[in-house]
Each structure stands twice: as structure tokens, then as C-alpha cells.
Amino acid sequence: MTTQATYGLHASTMPDEQGLLGEFGGKIGHPELAKAMDELEIGFRQIIKDDDFIAEMQRLRETYVGRPSPIYHAKRLSEHCGGAKIYLKREDLNHTGSHKINHCLGEALLAKKLGKTKVLAETGAGQHGVALATAAALMGLECEIHMGVVDIKKEHPNVSRMKILGAKIVPVSRGAGTLKEAVDSAFEAYLEDIDNSMFAIGSVVGPAPYPEMVGYFQSVVGHEARAQFLAANGKLPDKVVACIGGGSNAMGIFSGFLGDEGVEKVAVEPAGEGLDTPRHAATMAKGVKGEIQGFKCYVLLDEQGEPAQVHSIASGLDYPGVGPQHSHLRDTGLATYVSATDQECLDAFMALSQLEGIIPALESAHAVAHAIKVAKTMSPDETILVNLSGRGDKDIDYILDKVGLA
Ligand SMILES: *Cc1c(COP(=O)(O)O)cnc(C)c1O
Numbered sequence: 001m002t003t004q005a006t007y008g009l010h011a012s013t014m015p016d017e018q019g020l021l022g023e024f025g026g027k028i029g030h031p032e033l034a035k036a037m038d039e040l041e042i043g044f045r046q047i048i049k050d051d052d053f054i055a056e057m058q059r060l061r062e063t064y065v066g067r068p069s070p071i072y073h074a075k076r077l078s079e080h081c082g083g084a085k086i087y088l089k090r091e092d093l094n095h096t097g098s099h100k101i102n103h104c105l106g107e108a109l110l111a112k113k114l115g116k117t118k119v120l121a122e123t124g125a126g127q128h129g130v131a132l133a134t135a136a137a138l139m140g141l142e143c144e145i146h147m148g149v150v151d152i153k154k155e156h157p158n159v160s161r162m163k164i165l166g167a168k169i170v171p172v173s174r175g176a177g178t179l180k181e182a183v184d185s186a187f188e189a190y191l192e193d194i195d196n197s198m199f200a201i202g203s204v205v206g207p208a209p210y211p212e213m214v215g216y217f218q219s220v221v222g223h224e225a226r227a228q229f230l231a232a233n234g235k236l237p238d239k240v241v242a243c244i245g246g247g248s249n250a251m252g253i254f255s256g257f258l259g260d261e262g263v264e265k266v267a268v269e270p271a272g273e274g275l276d277t278p279r280h281a282a283t284m285a286k287g288v289k290g291e292i293q294g295f296k297c298y299v300l301l302d303e304q305g306e307p308a309q310v311h312s313i314a315s316g317l318d319y320p321g322v323g324p325q326h327s328h329l330r331d332t333g334l335a336t337y338v339s340a341t342d343q344e345c346l347d348a349f350m351a352l353s354q355l356e357g358i359i360p361a362l363e364s365a366h367a368v369a370h371a372i373k374v375a376k377t378m379s380p381d382e383t384i385l386v387n388l389s390g391r392g393d394k395d396i397d398y399i400l401d402k403v404g405l406a
Contacts, residue, residue, distance in 0.1 A: 007223040008048075009215050010258035012334055013251070013325040019208025020296075022331060025324030028207040028294045036194050041209040043114045048216065053113065060105055061220065064138070065095050068224045071232065071385070076355040077372070084378035086371050087237065088358070088388040089225045089253060098361065098390030099221060099249045100131035100202065106217030108135035111198040118142040118197040120190050122182035124151055125315035126158025127390070128202030133167035143167040144197075146186035148178040155315075157394065179319075180307070183293065203246025204323035207294040211323050215251045221387065222256025229385060237385035239264045239374070243366040244337070245281075245316050247323035249389035254335060264336060267326065268370040270312030271339035281310035283322040284330055284337035292321035298330070313342035314362035316390075340369040346402060348372055349392065361390035362399075 019027040028034050047053040061067040069090045078086045091099040111119050119136050122145070123129030129145040136143035145162055149171050152159055162169060170189065175181040190199045204211040204218070222240075229237055240257050242250035244267040257263045272280035280286070287298040292307045300308040300320040312318040329335040340348075345362060348369035353359045360368060364387070371384045378384070392399070400406040 007216075007219040007255070009212065009219055009255055012258050012332070013215060013255070013329065015208055015212055015324070021324050021328035023289065024296050024327040025208060025211060026296050032191060032194065037207060037209065039114070040110075040198070040213075043110060044209055044213050047110060047113050053109065057106065057109060065101055065105065066093060067220065068228065069093050071225060071228045074352070074356050077352060078375065080351065080355055081372050081375035083375040083380065084238070084382040084384050085380065086375055087229065087383060087385045089221060089385060090388055091221060091249065092358070092360065092364065092388050092391035096131050096134050097393065098127060098131070099218060099252060099387075100128055100390075101134065102220060102252065103214045103217040103248060104128070104131040104135040104200065106213070107198070107200040108132070108139045108141060111141060111200070112139050114198065116141070116196060116198045118144060118193070119200045120144045120146075120186055120197050121200045121202060122146045122179065122186040123202065124179035124182070124318075126151070126155040126162065127316055127394070129167065130158050130161045130165070132200050132202075133162045133165035136167065137165045144170060144189065146170045146172055146182045146189065148176070148182045149173045150177040151179065151182070203248040204251045204325055205246040205293065205295065205297075205319075205321060211295070211325055214248050215255065215325060218248050218252030219255035221249070221252035222254060224256070225253055225385060225387075226256035233383065236260055236263050237383045238262075238378070239266055239384045240387070241266045241268060241367045241371050241384060242387040243268050243314075243317060243363050243389060244322065244326065245319045245363065246321070247326040249387050251323065251325055253385075253387040254329070258334065265329075265334065266336045266338060266370065268366045269337060269339045270314060270317040270345075270366060271341040272311045272313070273342060275339065279311040280339070281312045281318045281320065282339045283320065284326075285339055287322070295324055297321050297324050297327040313345055314366065316361070316363040317366065338370060340366045344369040344373070346399070349399065350403065353392075358388070359392040359396070360388055361392050362395045364389045365392075
């Protein structure tokens with residue numbers, strides 16, 4: 001197997017020494033955590049230059065995850081829209097069913113190289129928990145997942161998967177018993193065993209070095225996609241579209257195209273029941289500059305100035321903040337941020353399922369919804385590349401109820 005660089009971030013999304021991108025991002029203040037973050041950052045910078053690490057990463061991507069994921073021309077969907085040709089980057093075909101395995105493998109491999117015996121994380125819907133539990137099983141690491149009791153009930157299949165994979169689930173019953181409390185609980189547990197553990201964040205969020213590290217591991221998606229698209233079509237796509245919660249899958253695919261001015265980079269956030277209602281999670285459209293979980297970004301705040309309770313039909317997108325790289329890309333105009341409602345997401349979910357035989361994750365269906373909307377306004381020789389971040393097996397019971405097929 002040939003050793004090659006495991007890709008990386010474009011200069012426009014690299015933080016400075018303070019972990020800042022413009023006014024966004026930053027390092028953690030808490031002294032003990034700061035020490036652990038420094039250790040992580042130094043370790044990360046070392047391993048990404050290490051040939052053994054690169055070769056191992058490459059081997060696992062090819063033989064375990066199933067990379068490269070293909071690019072597929074969705075002909076029937078394109079014809080249905082009438083306009084631009086729509087292509088899909090099939091991250092839904094990865095082992096465990098989404099892009100999350102890309103950074104979880106990287107994080108677990110890094111934990112192992114740093115001599116850690118355990119990875120720790122919080123999870124909301126359980127997607128990050130399952131991908132991390134998978135990577136931990138593969139590397140022989142202990143895995144501890146903190147999860148709100150409300151989410152444990154709601155996301156039962158993912159809880160079962162994590163248990164089967166050998167992870168320890170820590171139920172969190174304080175407060176509302178959801179993601180926010182799970183984050184606090186996981187951080188407390190991490191502080192108790194900081195020497196032996198590594199905290200593994202599930203998106204391009206949190207203090208430095210997480211946004212850079214997770215972005216780096218996800219950049220494989222964009223670099224692969226650019227080469228594949230060029231080889232198949234002899235030109236680059238006109239638009240690259242991805243859904244955005246914290247921003248890891250969007251960061252991944254954007255990374256391949258940030259040097260290409262002619263390619264419009266579009267991220268689609270959840271407009272929920274509408275931007276004029278309180279029931280959405282459209283951080284870029286409606287948020288302000290603020291702070292969440294130890295980093296600066298655009299954030300949706302409630303009346304008390306705390307991160308708001310937000311809503312999306314796709315639980316992987318209902319986060320009141322957004323990664324610092326995206327906050328910066330928005331302010332510099334290098335990427336565009338739009339939104340799709342729950343209803344548009346449902347329509348796109350059914351359209352892709354019934355026109356192409358591909359059941360997307362509800363998260364990914366937001367990106368598909370935007371592609372459907374804009375394809376009509378474009379000409380047949382123009383192209384849109386959508387990052388299909390995950391598959392929808394996890395969502396089928398919910399959908400059956402929702403569209404009246406149950
Ligand atoms: C978690 C998840 C997302 C949202 O996370 P990002 O960090 O914004 O990519 C999107 N799609 C799928 C399938 C997910 O599991």
C-alpha cells in the first residue's frame with residue numbers, strides 16, 4: 001500500500017497560535033484542561049507527520065471504512081428537478097453509515113498513540129457515540145459515553161449498538177436530561193481521569209485543537225471528491241452542498257474546494273418549523289456572536305443569554321452553536337449559509353428514496369433539499385455535488401409515522 005499524506009485543511013480554515021480564526025474559536029481557560037489540550041495539540045501535530053500513522057490511517061480507510069466512497073450521478077433525481085445535474089458523495093456507504101467514522105478513527109488512533117487507555121464523549125442522538133464505540137473496539141480502548149436519560153429512551157437502537165460494541169453508557173438524569181447535561185457530565189468524568197483518557201468531540205466544535213483536528217480527519221471527503229469529480233467530468237462542480245449542525249461533514253467536503261473560487265460552497269442549516277418561529281436551529285441566519293462549550297462562534301441564545309433550546313427534525317443538526325471555521329468562512333464570504341425547513345427535508349428524504357433507491361439520513365436530506373431547490377434555477381450543463389453525510393436507517397420509524405405510511 002502506498003503511503004500518502006492524509007490530506008488536510010485549507011489555509012483559510014487554519015487557526016492561529018491562540019486557536020483563533022478571526023474572532024472565532026479559541027483555547028480553553030481552565031488550567032487543567034488547558035494542559036490536556038496542549039498535550040493533544042502537540043500529539044496531533046506530531047502524528048500527522050508520522051509515516052506509520054499515515055499508513056495505518058490509510059489502511060483502515062480502505063479496508064475498514066470502505067474508502068474512497070463513490071461519487072454517484074443521481075440521474076432520476078436530476079431529471080425530476082429539471083436543471084443542473086446532481087451528484088452525491090456517498091458517505092452513507094461508510095462502515096457505521098455516516099461520515100462520523102472518519103474523525104472517530106482519527107481520534108481513537110491518536111488516543112492510542114498518546115498512550116491513553118480510554119476515550120470519552122457525550123452523545124445526543126447516539127450517532128457519534130456509535131462511531132466512537134466502533135473505533136474504540138477496533139483499537140482496544142475503553143469507551144465511555146455520557147447520554148441524557150431522555151435521549152437514551154428516544155434513541156434505543158443506538159444505545160443497544162454502543163452496548164454491544166462494549167461501550168459503557170453513563171445515563172445523565174440532571175436538568176433536562178439531554179445533550180447539554182451530557183456534555184457537562186462527560187467533562188467532569190474526563191477531569192477525574194485526565195491522564196488516562198482522551199475526550200473525543202463529535203464535530204468541528206469545542207476549544208482548540210478540536211475544530212482543526214476533526215476538520216483534518218474529515219478533509220479526506222473533500223480531497224477525494226475533488227479528484228473523483230474531476231476524473232469523471234473533466235471539470236469541477238459549480239456548487240458543493242452539505243448540511244450543517246456543528247459543521248464536520250461540511251468542513252470535510254469544503255476542504256477539497258476552498259482553493260477553487262469558481263466552486264460555490266453552500267452549507268444548509270435546519271430552519272425547522274420556520275425561521276420566523278422559535279422552533280429552528282439556524283445558527284447562521286438567526287444567531288449572534290457569542291460563546292458555547294469553551295469557544296467563540298455564532299450561537300443562538302435564549303433570554304437569559306444561555307445557549308438556546310433549539311429544534312430540528314434531524315437530531316444531528318439541533319445544536320445552538322456552529323464551528324469556528326464556519327463562523328469565519330461566513331464572515332469572509334468564502335462559503336454561503338442557507339437553510340431548509342423540516343418539511344423540505346421530509347420531501348427531499350422521500351424524493352431521494354423513491355427516485356434513486358437511496359434512503360438518506362434526515363440530516364443529509366437538508367442538503368438534498370437545497371440541491372433540489374436550486375437545480376431548477378440552473379442549466380443542464382451545470383453541476384451540484386451534494387455530500388450525502390449518512391444513511392437513513394436510523395430514521396425510518398419516525399418517517400413512517402410522519403408521512404402516514406405506518
Ligand atoms: C452528526 C451528523 C451530522 C451533523 O454533524 P456535522 O458535524 O454538522 O456534520 C450530519 N449528518 C449525519 C449523517 C450525522 O450523523
